Amino acid sequence: MSLQPSYLPNYFSIDDILASQERIPCTFSVNVQKLGNLNPSSEETDLKAGTALELPLWLVQDLSTGRQPVVIPELPKVYKEGYREILKADASAVDLHKFNLYYFELGSYVRVFDRKSDVADTLIHAFTNRFRQLMDVIDSTEHNPTDFQRMDSLERRLFKESKESRMKLHTWLEHSTTPIETAAMVLNHKKRKRGTDL
Amino acid sequence: MDPEEVEFLGEKENVVIVPTFNYGVIHLIAGDIGPFRAGLPIKVPLWVAINLKQQQTCKIQQPDWMDVENLEVLKENEKNAITFTRMPNEHYMALTKALLKFAPDDLIRANEIRTLVKDIWDIRMSKLRSSVDLLIKEKSSYAAVDNLTILEINSVRPLLPHALDQIHRMKKLQGPQLGTNSSAGHTSSYSFRS
Amino acid sequence: MEDDENLHALLDTQDDEENEIELSPAVLIEVMEEAWLNEKFSPEILPNKIDFVELLLGQLSAMEENLENVGDRDIKKTLHLLEVDRLRFLVGSYLRMRLEKIEFYVDHILKQENSRLENREDLYLTEAELTFARNFKEGIDNHFEHLMRVHPTIPVDWKNQVIQPNIHSFVFSRSKTNIESIIIDEGNDDETVYVNKDSQMIISYNSVSNLVKKGDVQLV
Structure with missing residues (x-):
């Protein structure tokens, strides 16, 4: 019988990849040029500060860290x-x-x-x-x-x-x-x- | 671990057989067995006993503890005890299973034995379920599990250890937060996918 | 365990001489079974038992050779062959589990072996296993490189990812002697327990890993 380790996500874990694909509501705290098409409800070319969007977790993690976070995440x-x-x-x-x-x-x-x-x-x-x-x-x-x-x-x-x-x-x-x-x-x-x- | 692997360990248990043939000592790697004299009881590992029985060259003697009266006492004790009682043999299930399967004719009141052993197993399994539930509720990091046989321990694998592992992961989350909240800004980056 | 110490002592004296080791095969089988169980339930790969494996395999080959001259109708032949089957299963299963761990945790294991080499500690892997591990790693790396060539824009952080075993996994264990204190790590407050000989427990592996490797605790 083969070994059965308990679930501990690593870089390659499929469940972990899928989990971090889930959408998180967040608000843009700065203007972002040319990414207007991320916002389906607006026609603008630029993304204005204050726009509320749902982005995948992996993106939110990167964008919400650092000294000047691009987005402010909210609890789903x-x-x-x-x-x-x-x-x-x-x-x-x-x-x-x-x-x-x-x-x-x-x-x-x-x-x-x-x-x-x-x-x-x-x-x-x-x-x-x-x-x-x-x-x-x-x-x-x-x-x-x-x-x-x-x-x-x-x-x-x-x-x-x-x-x-x-x-x-x-x-x-x-x-x-x-x-x-x-x-x-x-x-x-x-x-x-x-x-x-x- | 598969039940068969537990059984593999159990097949080393010694049982007494009465051979119907004569033969000298056999020098198995694990030790000597024999000499075999027709009609004279000798001790051999269970796997040897099963093989000889299948070739109809021996009778297997009922282990002392596998007796109806004794099993009834064991069952009562198990029912009344809050913890697990010590079983007469670490591999009581494998032994009972093997004897019932291969040598029912060598057993006295085989059907009653089957029922009693099953009852004892069921009582212990039910206690085990409650114990497992309690361990999880208390988010234990440790528990003594004396008097449980390997088969019984194996019956809660992988559920119990894996559930405890997940609880441990979650307990770590309850520790101090990494960095401060995002509106105040922070320098630490979440080490998720990096 | 006393027998274990005797065995090790006997094996050590074999260094220069071509002696035949006088070692009880029954104890050898015990040791092999314990190694099998430990390897089965431990999340990490354990120090190898190559000496015992080779001894046992030697016994098995010798037995098989002897049996070639025995008539098929002989009772003892069936029994001997049955026993050989059982023991081959034991050894095979043990070795296969180690290979499985090597395959799963190859980067981590090789890193650990390298640091053991540097610190002049005994390696956990046998020579054959080490060769296997290196070849396996090379194979996987080549495979990934080859795949990634088709997608050159994918970032290469996958190269640094080391899959590690969960050292904190919960395991069932039985102590073989009285043990003064086993640390149960509760995160903030560590507790210690005193454990009697032959008592069984469920505990996180890292609390008992050294004891397992020493032989004071048996995983069950």
């Missing part, structure tokens, strides 16, 4: 107070996929846009509170596709790895039944034989 709405309260109330009931497929990974990046540590706290709270449900789905023999749908990518990854492991264990455990009844084929064979003797 699913990490803001209102949504955090929903999670606090009942994390397991939430369809996390609807919040964001990369909820945890993206969350770990955007928490720096949050002055307090609320986002980080929410991530841990959500993960640990949803864990029981994750474990139940893994152990259950029923296949309910909505269970999987409601998970974010991190939970889905855990689910897939653990489910596979669980199935192997079940197969191994079940594989032990001794044949208590003679196989049907053998029974029929015996019956036929008796017939011909008469």
Whole structure:
């Protein structure tokens, strides 16, 4: 059986690349010439300071650092107070996929846009509170596709790895039944034989 | 780890067999077995016992602990204990499985044994689920897991260790923030994709 | 573990002489199994056990040779061959896991081996593994270079990316002796625990990595 390291994103991790592709709302703090076409709602050739746009995270990271940041990022709405309260109330009931497929990974990046540590706290709270449900789905023999749908990518990854492991264990455990009844084929064979003797 | 790999380790456990043939000592790399005298019990590793049984050249003796009365006591103890009790054998599942599969005729009340061992396993698995849930809720960095057999430990892999790993990643996020917020400007750059 | 120390002592004395080592094969198999488990559950590659591997492979080859002259109907032949199969699986699996780690973490591993060379420490990889690692790295680098030639505008920061194993991964372990203090790193406040012989725990690998390499802790 091959090694199974737990998820730790590196430069080449696909999930990480996809997570950093998610859009972050931000406001331009300076004018940027000739990039007007980034703003679909305006006809201008230049991007004016104050324009609010959604840009991918990887771009926002670069543009929002340094002594004169080009954009000022904002927390995506699913990490803001209102949504955090929903999670606090009942994390397991939430369809996390609807919040964001990369909820945890993206969350770990955007928490720096949050002055307090609320986002980080929410991530841990959500993960640990949803864990029981994750474990139940893994152990259950029923296949309910909505269970999987409601998970974010991190939970889905855990689910897939653990489910596979669980199935192997079940197969191994079940594989032990001794044949208590003679196989049907053998029974029929015996019956036929008796017939011909008469 | 696959259950088969755990079983591989379990197949080294010694069991007592009664051979139906005569043969001298066999010098296996792991040690000597035999001499084999028809009718006289000897100790051999489980994998040897299974092979000989399949060739119908021995009977396998029921291990002392694999007895209905004893298993009933074990089951009661397990039910009443909050923690995990010590199992009579590290590889009790592999041994039970092997004997039920290959030598059910050598066992007394094989069906009851099957049920009892399964019951014990189920009780322990259920305790394990609760323990795992608790470990996650407490975001533990450490826990003692004495009296769990390798198969039982393996049953929570990769879920438990991987979940703890993710919690650890998230715990690190709760630490002090990198740099100050962007409106005040800062010099540190986020080291994400660089 | 006492046996481990005896083994190492015996192996060390083999330096100049062509002696046959008197070493219990049963212990050899134990050591191999423990190495197998440790390698399986450790996130990083561990110091190699080439001496034990070679000894065991030697035993297996000798056994196979002896069996060639034994009749197929002989009971002992089946049993011997079965045992050889089991042990070959063990060794093969162990070696394959190491290769897998080398492939996955090749840059990181080579960096570490280079610094060990500089510090005159024992290398973790065997000579063969080191050659494999270097060739593998060369192959991957050539492959990437070749691909990138088609897209010359792509920035080259991929060249500096080193994929590292997660040293903090949680592992299950069993202690083989009483251990004074294992540090559990909680981030801000580190705690230490005292661990009895034979007790099992789940803990982050970096807390026990040195103990595993020493043989005081067994991963399970």
